[in-house]
Amino acid sequence: MIAPRVAALAAVAAFLAACQTVPGGGRSQLLLVDDDLLAREAGAAFAQLPRARDDAQLARVRAVARKVVAAARTCPVYGDPDLPPPERWEVVLIDDPTPNAFAMPGGRIGVHRGMLPLLPTEGDLATVLSHEVAHVACRHGAERVSHSLVAALGAVAVDQAMADKPSARRQEVLAAYGAVATLGVLLPYSRGHEEEADRIGLAYMAHAGYDPAAAVAFWRRFAASKQQGGAPEFLSTHPSDATRIRNLEAMLPEARAIRDRATPQRASTPPTGASR
Secondary structure, X not given: OHHHHHHHHHHHHHHHHOEEEOOOOOOEEEOOOOHHHHHHXXXXXXXXXXXXXXXXXXXXXXXXXXXXXXXXHHOOOOOOOOOOOHHHOEEEEEOOOOOXXXXXXXXXXXXXXXXXXXXXXXXXXXXXXXXXHHHHHOXXXXXXXXXHHHHHHHHXXXXXXXXXXXXXXXXXXXXXXXXXXXXHHHHHHHHXXXXXXHHHHHHHHHHOOOOOHHHHHHHHHHHHHOOOOOOOHHHOOXXXXXXXXHHHHHHHHHHHHHHHHHHXXXXXXXXXXXXX
């Protein structure tokens, strides 16, 4: 009995050592993998994505990305100085008609060409890029991988505990465990990540000098552009459009205060280097 107890104590110690805190929010998060590993794994896939040829739009995206990343590194309370500096981020247009954008650990940003018609202003573009960079600053990718690992380990433990039960009973219990883990842990955490990226991203765009109200206008327009009748919110990895807009509206006073405090600093700060 000693060995299992020692293993359990070691596992608890590993979990405690893996706990970190999200920038600004004070929320503790479990990280069993690091961003360097994710960056290495994702780098090759990023390099294979088809590039869209539009020099004017690419220059526009890179200019806003440069401002957003600089703000994400220096934003009071929510900033992460460990993010790569703006000149080290690779910013590209992806030849894909779906409306999407993403940022990756290691300093990579991709914007699908299908997203560009929804981003007519710099404020719209700053809304999307700030949200995606906030995901990176919060280590959401590593956190989601860590939660999936924990859920997988839990399934193994449940299966072992049911080893002496009939196969049909084991399958029922594992199915119930999977439903509880997904609906009770994994999906809510994903929705929490989206709300966290909205809040911190709003701070980043405000610190970069953009009007945070542009985020509310963008998400209203984005919601109107989507087809009606999606999955219920509790079955989704994202909050509903109405929930997101309501939350953003509540965040506006803090974001405006961040923008107002940053105005004198921006006036006296020289521009940073260009993104690739």
